[in-house]
Amino acid sequence: MGYNLTQKIIRSHLVSGTMQRGQEIAIRVDQTLTQDATGTMAYLQFEAMGIPRVKTELSVSYVDHNTLQTGFENADDHRFLQSTAAKFGVYFSRAGNGICHQVHLERFGIPGKTLLGSDSHTPTAGGLGMLAIGVGGLDVAVAMGGGPFHLIMPGVINVRLHGRLAPWATAKDVILEVLRRLTVKGGVGKILEYGGEGIKYLTVPERATITNMGAETGATTSIFPSDEVTRAFLRAQGREEVWVELGPDPDAVYDEVLDIDLSTLEPLVACPHSPDNVKPVREVGPLAVDQVVIGSCTNSSYLDLMKVAAILKGKTVHPNVSLVIAPGSRQVLTMLAQNGALADLVSAGARILECACGPCIGMGQAPPSGGVSVRTINRNFKGRSGTADARVYLASPETAAATALTGRLTDPRELGTPPVVALPEKFHVDDRMILPPADNPDDVEIVRGPNIKPLPVAGPLPESIEGRVLIKVGDNITTDHIMPAGARVLPLRSNIPAMSEYVFTAVDPSFPRRAREAGGGIIVGGENYGQGSSREHAALVPMYLGVKAVLAKSFARIHRDNLINFGILPLTFIEPADYDRLERDDVLQIDGLHRALREGAELEVKNVTRGFTIKARAQLTPRQVEIILAGGLLNYTRRARA
Ligand code: F3S
Structure with missing residues (x-):
């Protein structure tokens, strides 16, 4: 085989x-x-x-x-x-x-x-x-x-x-x-x-x-x-x-x-607020559009932007649309500048951003209130654009460019013959903005400004945990819901105490205060808890606030790994219907953790407030058990090296 x-x-x-x-x-x-x-x-x-x-x-x-x-x-x-x-x-x-x-x-x-x-x-x-x-x-x-x-x-x-x-x-x-x-x-x-x-x-x-x-x-x-x-x-x-x-x-x-x-595919669009809410462009609309964003790690290559430039060449962006373009790299931007395509984009009315994530991570270019934004990015979760009530549609650069010209979500087939753009024989190669490491590392001093705060580390997992349900959330909660991005929060990534003011505030503004007052607790989630970005802050910052466990119907992979890495126990309901029996502020207690985790046994979760017990499982590998018991991967790794 x-x-x-x-x-x-x-x-x-x-x-x-x-x-x-x-x-x-x-x-x-x-x-x-x-x-x-x-x-x-x-x-x-x-x-x-x-x-x-x-x-x-x-x-x-x-x-x-x-x-x-x-x-x-x-x-x-x-x-x-x-x-x-x-x-x-x-x-x-x-x-x-x-x-x-x-x-x-x-x-x-x-x-x-x-x-x-x-x-x-x-x-x-x-x-x-x-x-x-x-x-x-x-x-x-x-x-x-x-x-x-x-x-x-x-x-x-x-x-x-x-x-x-x-x-x-x-x-x-x-x-x-x-x-x-x-x-x-x-x-x-x-x-x-x-x-x-x-x-x-x-x-x-x-x-x-x-x-x-x-x-x-x-x-x-x-x-x-x-x-x-x-x-x-x-x-x-x-x-x-x-x-x-x-x-x-x-x-x-x-x-x-x-x-x-x-050969059967046609221009498609992911409608708000999930990347799998996909429909043919021709079936959505008529839909007036306020903003078009072209860029992100999904669609910002030389080929992408050359096609956009060819579509926009000699035309003008619709008066009701703000078109922003973030080239994926300095190589792409330099080549567009050298061959004149950049002039075509600018002359059509595009606003050129720096070669970075930008609007994709909510760093600038938030759409207007209640606005519609068509983007070539990969995620359209509610609020990620920086405007809570904006609706974001995900589409190809071709659909985005056609939309920028008409002011409504447009199937690019309306434009006639598509531009033909080939891969260049040679890309412009210039690595001067990539700095190699120092030859003499001892001579390098690490520069720590006031935004670089010490790393919080969890303690070992106790034999029993008891805690209040701090929040109960539904299905498909994203890491953006747990730990929002955007221009206010992102700069605090190395400052966990400051970041902790924002945990879950997109869902429940009182969460950080209640978590602090309770000295930590437990989170209850639905299906696919923690989908979306890899941001470990969605585990690290709850850990800092004292969250001990997340009890959910199911988890997204990266987030589940992150919870384990930061010493937070990811538990799933054995009976998913038990989710309905838990409420915010219920006090839950789990005893005999160490042996049960090592033996892979079911865990009994006592609802102290309401006087019943439900069952949960952790499904950890032997290594993950040791990581959780140690209080996270950092403790575990240090111990292994000692
Ligand atoms: Fe990609 Fe940056 Fe957006 S890495 S998903 S363009 S935030």
Whole structure:
């Protein structure tokens, strides 16, 4: 029996375990990436481990999230990150150089290597044939220290692409179709491995759009084979020497198969407020649009923006629309400037932003009250845009550009013949904004401004926990609900006491005060608790407020791992209907934790307030049990090194 591509890469990196679906395995990590919003914590955690230099083949620290500098906080963080990178042996991609995933694809990704990134869209590099997984910063810190990455061996879905995209149908429409079919939960515990004869018509940036947004299905990652298309991209980046051919064996076996006929796809849009609420553009509307945002790690490549420029050339943005464009990287922006496309965008009325995440993470460009924003980004959760009652629609750059011209959500097929844009023979390569690590790390002093506060660390898990239900939330609660982003909160990422004022405030403004008064407690959640971004602050800050456990119907993978990493017990209801029997302020008590966790036994959760008992399970691997008992991964790792 042959191996699929996923199994081949895992097999060549396997440190422990067998590749049996559902079993815990550990893999060697070749490369890591961090971005600034998760990076400050990751480097504080790395420092706390007492390891002088990273042990990976390559680690990169990017600055792309908090680039607005309306106060000292972000600028202080950038200096901290630059100095830690120099000292710890990490490449530093400066603010302005671009979005981590776009730059990593261009300058660092290598087919067949493993990449661990403290950003949920790390799977973007799967477009280049990497096994690229998004995790919390603490997992990245451990990997930088040479530790393997532990995960449950996922199932592999073979997504077979047939035929060829019709005019105006795009890679974005491919992944929106996958989301329509799988939903935001359908990929949990799985890897999406693309194949079929249709892949040869998709360039690496197009493949990267698809693997990027695979994260929205909850999948561990997504991956394409490395073929002649990959080679051409790397050659154009001046990096052909890192190319290797990689694909599944002819008799590879998969857990599931998903067939998509590319020729039947049409322009699609994800309607508010979930990336799986997907409909054909022609079926939505008429819908007046206030804002169009083109950019983000999903759709900001040279090819994307060249098509947008061709659509806008010689035309004018509709008077009721604000069109903002954030190029994915300095390479992209420089090339647009050199070939005149930037002039076409500006002349049409586009507002050009810096090469960064920007509006995608709510850093500026919030839409008007009650406004409609059409965006090429990957998430449209309520409030993420910075305007609580805005409605965000996710679409391809082509649909977004057509919409910017008409002022209403527009099927780009109305525009006639699509522009033809080819991958350039040579990209503009200039790595001067990527600083290599210092040769003499002892000479580097880490710069800590007042926004860099000490790292909070949990204590070991006690034998019993008793606590009030601090909040009871519904299904599909995102990490944005738990720990909001946006211009007010993001700059506080390295200042946990200040951040704790914002936990759950999008859902219940009194949460931080009540959690503090109660000295911590327990959270009750519905299905898919913690979906969305990898932000470990959604676990770290509740831990700081004294949250001991989250009792939910089910969890999103990265968030569940983050809870464990910070010593918060993730529990699931054995009877999901018991969710209805719990109310806010009920006092819950769980005894005999240590033995029950070690034996994998069911836990009895006493509702002290109402006088009944329900059952829950933790479903932890033996290693996760030890992490929880130690009070989190940092304590566990330090103990293992001692
Ligand atoms: Fe940045 Fe948005 Fe991607 S925040 S990394 S552009 S999902």
